[in-house]
Amino acid sequence: MSQYQFPERDYEPIQPRSGLRDLLKKLWAPIAAVGAVLVKFGAVLFKAKFLFSIFVSAAVYVWIGGWWFGIGLVVLLFVHEMGHVLEAKRQGLPVSAPFFIPFLGAAIQMKRMPQSAWHEALNGIAGPILGSIGAGACWAIGAYYDSRPLIALAFLGFLINLFNLIPFLPLDGGRIAVAIHPGIVAVGLVALIGLVIIRPNPILILILIFGGMETWRRWQLRHHAETQGYYQVRPWQRVVVAILYFGLAAFLVFAMHETHVPRDF
Numbered sequence: 001m002s003q004y005q006f007p008e009r010d011y012e013p014i015q016p017r018s019g020l021r022d023l024l025k026k027l028w029a030p031i032a033a034v035g036a037v038l039v040k041f042g043a044v045l046f047k048a049k050f051l052f053s054i055f056v057s058a059a060v061y062v063w064i065g066g067w068w069f070g071i072g073l074v075v076l077l078f079v080h081e082m083g084h085v086l087e088a089k090r091q092g093l094p095v096s097a098p099f100f101i102p103f104l105g106a107a108i109q110m111k112r113m114p115q116s117a118w119h120e121a122l123n124g125i126a127g128p129i130l131g132s133i134g135a136g137a138c139w140a141i142g143a144y145y146d147s148r149p150l151i152a153l154a155f156l157g158f159l160i161n162l163f164n165l166i167p168f169l170p171l172d173g174g175r176i177a178v179a180i181h182p183g184i185v186a187v188g189l190v191a192l193i194g195l196v197i198i199r200p201n202p203i204l205i206l207i208l209i210f211g212g213m214e215t216w217r218r219w220q221l222r223h224h225a226e227t228q229g230y231y232q233v234r235p236w237q238r239v240v241v242a243i244l245y246f247g248l249a250a251f252l253v254f255a256m257h258e259t260h261v262p263r264d265f
Contacts, residue, residue: 083130
């Protein structure tokens, strides 16, 4: 598109332009540029939820804690979610690519429920297992190079995976606990309510609300024959899930203790 260039004036304006107007013009230029890109390519970006969400989340986390924190956190979240994706693929379940939500982590969408609570538990624990391996890799590399940022990142990864083991839906622990005993979910509910009371947090409140709705829905369907069949888990399966669940939780507590890096003020 051609542009018309006005001839330059050979005099200074009588009134100086305000600094506020100059600042607004400087701010408007990048905003207008981003707006033009979104108008032109917005449809493509929003269809690619994975790419769009990962870049938005990375930008938010980089803005909060810098490059190490932002990129590292997104990578750890991605590794965690790929555990769910790989297990879902193994079970033959159609699953979406991970999508990221700033401050809420990441998630995948399964278009079909697993065959049973046993399969749901396997899918639920696959994320924390692979996520813990990813955090463990950060720990190993950080220890080798004596890197405090990497060790601190490993601590954050262990914390995220341990938090996800709280036995309450929609957290991974809620999907795992039902294969051990549905009553464990009540323990998770009490723990989550305690966290909300001690450390009020919008994220915890959202988890409590949506998890409560899903728990109530499952409770209402408990007498249906299909639901009862879904929750029939063999004793050996309960033992396997319990060993994986409590063993992973114990390892994560130990790993957090070993990777805790005191902050310098």
